[in-house]
Amino acid sequence: MGSKSGSSGGGKLLAIGDMHLGMQPSGVPVELPGLDKLTPAAALKAAIALAIDEEVDGVLFAGDLVESMNARFEALRPLELALASLKAAGIGAWAVVGNHDADALPSLAATLDGLELIGLGGEWEVKTIESKGRPVATICGWSFPSRHHNSSPLPALIKNPPARAEKGVPLLGLLHGDLNGSGPYAPFRRTELDSVPLDGWLLGHVHLPSLGSATLPGGQPFGYLGSLVGLDGGEPGDHGPWIIHLEEGGSMRPEHVVNAPLRWEEVEIEVPEEITPEAMGDLVLAKELEVTEALHNRGVEPRALGLRVTFTGRPKGQAKLEHWVGDEGHWPKFRRSVEKTEVFVHKLRTAFELPIDLDRLSKSDDPAGLMAGDLLLLSHPSPERDALLESARCSLEEEVRSSRWHEVSKQRHYSDPLAEEALIERLQRAGTRALGALLAQQEDGGTGEEETHA
Numbered sequence: 001m002g003s004k005s006g007s008s009g010g011g012k013l014l015a016i017g018d019m020h021l022g023m024q025p026s027g028v029p030v031e032l033p034g035l036d037k038l039t040p041a042a043a044l045k046a047a048i049a050l051a052i053d054e055e056v057d058g059v060l061f062a063g064d065l066v067e068s069m070n071a072r073f074e075a076l077r078p079l080e081l082a083l084a085s086l087k088a089a090g091i092g093a094w095a096v097v098g099n100h101d102a103d104a105l106p107s108l109a110a111t112l113d114g115l116e117l118i119g120l121g122g123e124w125e126v127k128t129i130e131s132k133g134r135p136v137a138t139i140c141g142w143s144f145p146s147r148h149h150n151s152s153p154l155p156a157l158i159k160n161p162p163a164r165a166e167k168g169v170p171l172l173g174l175l176h177g178d179l180n181g182s183g184p185y186a187p188f189r190r191t192e193l194d195s196v197p198l199d200g201w202l203l204g205h206v207h208l209p210s211l212g213s214a215t216l217p218g219g220q221p222f223g224y225l226g227s228l229v230g231l232d233g234g235e236p237g238d239h240g241p242w243i244i245h246l247e248e249g250g251s252m253r254p255e256h257v258v259n260a261p262l263r264w265e266e267v268e269i270e271v272p273e274e275i276t277p278e279a280m281g282d283l284v285l286a287k288e289l290e291v292t293e294a295l296h297n298r299g300v301e302p303r304a305l306g307l308r309v310t311f312t313g314r315p316k317g318q319a320k321l322e323h324w325v326g327d328e329g330h331w332p333k334f335r336r337s338v339e340k341t342e343v344f345v346h347k348l349r350t351a352f353e354l355p356i357d358l359d360r361l362s363k364s365d366d367p368a369g370l371m372a373g374d375l376l377l378l379s380h381p382s383p384e385r386d387a388l389l390e391s392a393r394c395s396l397e398e399e400v401r402s403s404r405w406h407e408v409s410k411q412r413h414y415s416d417p418l419a420e421e422a423l424i425e426r427l428q429r430a431g432t433r434a435l436g437a438l439l440a441q442q443e444d445g446g447t448g449e450e451e452t453h454a
Contacts (some may be wrong), residue, residue, distance in 0.1 A: 011136035013129070013244040015202050015254075016073035017209070017225030017236045018043055018064040020100065021078055022071025025262055026232045027346045029332060034342075038262040038304055041078035043229040047241040048082045052089045054243060057136045058129040059086060063098025063144070063156065063176030063206025063226050065105055069391055072104040076111070083114035094118055094127055097143035098176040098204055098341035099185050119143040122153065126162045130167075135165040140198065141174040148184035152179065154192040161196055170250050171197075176177040176204040179224070187212060193222055200252045202244070207235050210243060221254055229260040233308050233346045236264040238300075262344065265291055270286055274353065277324035283332045284309060284345060292338040301339070306346040314355040318436040325350050327341050349428070354436055368442065371435045378428050396423075 019040045028038060030163030036042065051059050066075040084092055094116050097105045109115050113206045117226040119125040129137045140162040141198035142153045152176070161241040173196065177186030185205060193201050194216045202211065209226025216222055230239050239260035269283050284307075292305060315321060325348045332346040377385045397418060419424070 002209065002353065003183060010248055011131060011246040012053065012054060012129065012247065012383065014061055015060045015062065015225055015242040015244050016044075016047055016228055017062050017101075017204050017226045017242075018098065018207055019061070020064055020067040020071075020227070020231060021075035023231060024065040024236075025229065026305065028262065028343050029335070032304060032342055032344065033302060034275060038229070040074075040229055040231075042261055043240075043259075043421045044078055044082055046261070048085050049239060050243075050257060050259070052085065053093060055089075056243070056248075057089060057095040057131040059091060060139065060244075061093070061095035061173055061201060061277065062174060062202055063096050064100040065098075066101040067094060068100060069104045069107075072101075072108050075104070076108060079108065079112060079115070082111055086113045092116065092129065094129070094141070094174075096141040096174050096176050096204070097145050099147050101148070102144040102147045117143060121145050122155070124157050124160075124162070128165045130318065135169045136187060138162070138165045138169055138171045138195075139174050140171065142176075142186075149177075149186045150184050151186075152188040153186055154196070156190050158192065164250075167438055168248065168250050170199045170246050170252050172244075172252060173198045173201040173222075174272045175201065175215070177427040178205055179203060182377060190216070190222075195213075195219065198248050200254075202242075205270060207231070209256060212256065221252060223254075229262050232308055234265045234406045236266045236308070239263070253285060258300050260426065261303040262306070263304070264306045264308065266308050266310070267291055268310045268312050268351075271311050271315045271321070271352070273313070273315055275315050275321070277320055278438070280311070280321065280324055281330070282379075285336065285350075288336055288343045288345075289335065289338060290340050292343055294340060296341070300343055302369050304342045304344070306344055308347045309345060309349070311348070311352065314322045314353045316355060317440075318350075318352050318354070319440045320435075321352070322433060322436070352432065352436070354439075355434060356439070366437050368435060371431060371438065375428065375431045375435065378431070380426050382447075388427075392423055392427055393418050 021040050025038055025039060028035065066072055068242045083093060093114055098119050104116065105122065109117050118127055119138060122145035124140060124142050127139045128135045129139060162171060177188050180189060181187040198220065200220045203224045206224040207227035209224055211223035211225055212221060214223055225242055227235055227239055228241065238256060238258040240256060243255045243257060245255060247253055267287055269287050288307060306322045311325060331345050331348060336343050345391050355365055357378050362369055362376055374388060
């Protein structure tokens with residue numbers, strides 16, 4: 001099946017990364033208008049409209065179409081509508097199975113008309129996409145046979161490389177897995193990708209898009225398609241489907257279409273030395289306008305934009321500012337509409353530097369001096385820093401390994417809180433806040449008045 005657009009020696013495909021149908025984006029204010037327009041299902045609808053408008057020759061899904069087996073019922077209707085629209089336009093759809101939908105997608109596909117799965121059972125499979133009776137691309141794909149797969153699927157493909165449909169027809173890999181990883185999600189190496197004579201790789205699993213930013217030594221593009229829409233604040237930046245332009249001679253050129261209805265951004269606001277807590281809100285509102293207008297100038301117009309704001313700088317009175325930032329009660333106030341985009345604050349945090357000379361302060365043997373010395377230790381690798389980190393790790397390990405953290409460790413963006421980088425960041429932030437509070441207390445003559453009224 002294919003569209004009417006394919007010309008000799010070329011064509012177009014639409015490629016979609018992780019959708020996780022059946023999942024609602026988290027962190028979005030419940031009172032935000034049009035919540036149903038921000039979901040993966042809404043993003044899929046827009047992607048299919050794009051495929052039809054562009055008259056592509058086929059649509060490819062790189063796994064995790066569905067969030068889980070329990071979510072397959074919520075995913076059924078959006079997939080049915082999408083496939084029906086594609087079929088009416090004469091466009092076929094192919095998919096590999098990911099780790100999240102290892103059970104759900106084969107079950108759904110058996111009841112759906114128009115979705116062909118590639119590589120079921122963990123065996124590599126080749127499919128040829130045709131348009132007007134001629135091949136425009138050959139797809140080589142592999143699907144998760146179960147939710148976990150501890151080894152790389154690529155050795156089997158390296159041993160038995162796929163055949164090209166005919167000279168000049170692109171041969172593309174479609175794979176869901178963990179590039180340069182080591183976990184239970186089909187880990188593989190970049191060198192393995194280069195060992196297979198393909199013209200490019202379309203990858204699923206990681207939600208940060210990277211296709212188009214790297215090539216293999218032979219010049220073939222490869223990378224992650226990313227999630228179709230940012231599912232939470234941990235997925236900032238550009239999201240949306242990809243148009244894969246199939247060039248004459250067998251190469252491919254990816255084009256990212258940034259049309260996700262919900263977008264997240266990590267932004268920093270540098271705070272002046274003299275500022276009151278009340279004025280911090282004005283900085284937030286100004287940053288909302290600045291970021292949204294910059295996106296609109298790029299032609300990116302999400303329906304909703306969530307900001308994760310980090311305040312930086314060396315302001316005075318940090319204890320009061322920290323208290324204001326930590327009061328989540330006023331975060332919902334920072335909402336505004338900028339043309340068609342609803343802007344909201346998802347999170348506020350601080351990364352202040354103390355307006356003091358840590359080196360000079362560390363010469364003192366009082367509590368503030370000792371704390372300043374520890375903060376300086378964290379700045380550069382040394383045996384002393386290693387000892388400090390190991391002490392912190394031992395103090396935290398029992399809590400982190402306890403049963404209450406077991407479910408947290410399964411979360412999408414979980415990172416080990418005992419890893420060196422995480423420990424350093426945690427200790428620097430906690431130490432800076434504690435030192436700031438201690439110095440403020442000393443300035444108040446040891447009464448703690450500033451802290452009490454902060």
